[in-house]
Amino acid sequence: MRSIEIGLAVIFLFLYKVDATLPKCAEFDQSGMIARELEKDSKALPFQDKLEQLFNAFEKNDTASVESIYKSLETIRVDDDDDVREKYTENLIKSVPDRIKSHGYPAEVHQLVTEDGYKLDLYRIPYGVKSPKTNRSRPAIILVHGFGECSNGWIVLGPENSLAYLLADNDYDVWIFGARGTEQSRGHVSLNSKQREYWDFSWHEIAIYDLTACIDYILSETKMKRLNYVGFSQGTTVLLVLASLRPEYNDKIIEANLLGPVAYLKGNRNSLFNAIAHYYKPLKRIFQILRIFKITIDNKFLVKITEIACKRTAHSTPFACKLVLSIFGSTQINCTSLPAIFINTPAGVSVRQGIHYIQLIRDGGFRQFDYEDKKINQKIYGSITPPDYNLTRITVPINIFHSKDDTTASFENVIQLKSVLPNLKSTYLVPVADFIHVDFTYSRYVRKILNGRLIETINSANRK
Incomplete structure (x- = not known):
């Protein structure tokens, strides 16, 4: 399943064109998720390091490097470095009822x-x-x-x-x-x-x-x-x-x-x-052959991508964060909200x-x-x-x-x-x-x- 999840993420990144203009990002996210700056002298975890390389390869349009990094990502277990989440965001609660209660409701x-x-x-x-x-x-x-x-x-x-x-x-x-x-x-x-x-x-x-x-x-x-x-x-x-x-x-x-x-x-x-509709028959056949009948993704994986990509978004949006934002195609999403969105979405x-x-x-x-x-x-x-x-x-x-x-x-x-x-x-x-x-x-x-x-x-x- 790990290869499917990574593959879907990479497909999303390839499918959407990234605008050369990098929009400013709100300094404060109303959801309470404020991106933290990583300490410069902190030791990079394997998952974080590989994703940094992946985003850099996308920026340089280096296809060979993307393929190499993609293969190495498949060998990394997201569960191995759960403590990394606290380095990037605050109060990221997956349970919707618990998050409602955390806001005093x-x-x-x-x-x-x-x-x-x-x-x-x-x-x-x-x-x-x-x-x-x-x-x-x-x-x-x-x-x-x-x-x-x-x-x-x-x-x-x-x-x-x-x-x-x-x-x-x-x-x-x-x-x-x-x-x-x-x-x-x-x-x-x-x-x-x-x-x-x-x-x-x-x-x-x-x-x-x-x-x-x-x-x-x-x-x-x-x-x-x-x-x-x-x-x-x-x-x-x-x-x-x-x-x-x-x-x-x-x-x-x-x-x-x-x-x-x-x-x-x-x-x-x-x-x-419209592209999916155009290629509907071959895509449907592929899904039948692979026996794919549902689309469920490990949200923890997507959260880590957004946390790492958008780590500098307290003041501006770097290329990596814009790449993630381009999945939505929106210019109005607060980039610091992305981890809070992806922790439950896609659902x-x-x-x-x-x-x-x-x-x-x-x-x-x-x-x-x-x-x-x-x-x-x-x-x-x-x-x-x-x-x-x-x-x-x-x-x-x-x-x-x-x-x-x-x-x-x-x-x-x-x-x-x-x-x-x-x-x-x-x-x-x-x-x-x-x-x-x-x-x-x-x-x-x-x-x-x-x-x-x-x-x-x-x-x-x-x-x-």
Whole structure:
């Protein structure tokens, strides 16, 4: 597995072009992770030393050295030098509930089982530091993460910026969703996550089973009839699937707030996704031959890369850190936040989740999973092609938040989505250039650019 993890990291570094201009980095990261300078006379650990060489080789475009260093990295155990973490960052806590508590907020862990046997963890912040601690009921709200992410995305920027904390301080009962396959929700009543059968799901099943189970559980626990909804990326996809296929859930949601909504994808401007769609058949064949049915990465490895690459980022961004930042393509992520992001992200997805999105890019429409076998499609759907999700059945009021520079939820695709939603209440176009998909959760400016307006929208819905 070590070679797969290193290989994926190196592929990411090669896939993304690095801009020659090195942007300045904020001196203070709101998440509380402040990069420390290594002591000049400290003895370099093997892992650190090799990564330094790797970044230097990338900078010089020295392919031969990259290959040599890559091979030597495979022989190094990350677990051998765990104490190195303390040399770079402070308070880097992997457990999301523990990190919430470290910021002075209450955190609860609720465990539930879906209809098809998947065990999920649901995190709760029942009240905020700035809201009165009383036994009275507060409006409940569920936050649903994007593809490859987990609950960490809603708290990673700390109390001053992250949406979960801001909502708790605005007197909401905050519930943070974790989909099947993510590290926090990788259990099952009979399957092991190492088995192929465990990963036989797409975001369709996350919508139909995970989301329904969590909504019903929250309403039961809070004794509420309805809750508020915020979803980002895949979190918007699953809401659209659920509301179209299970219309009774429209009545269980006050309003749905969709950040960077992903439904229609054909013609989108994400070059990586389009390249994968173009080479879909050979890539799918490779995955089948290698029996790859999930994408899970040792986050500790990624944390070490970012800690070492960005060690000088208290004042500026060196080439190595820019190389790591280029994976996101964002100019708005605080580089000192990277270890806190990577400690939980990527969080684990099934290959089938990705294939389902690629099918939308390739074939157009917003439809159910294509088994690419006419007999199987006929057996499951009653037709040789998968049916479209009927978005005209959605009755819950929807608020859309999007950006012109988002290449994943492309402006044109969002316009197409807006044209078919029967109960679109409002649209907010982020008024800042270069605000891309990941910036909806990771931008260091997200409170001023997005979260303030989003909370106003939610407050308005709950005043009725």
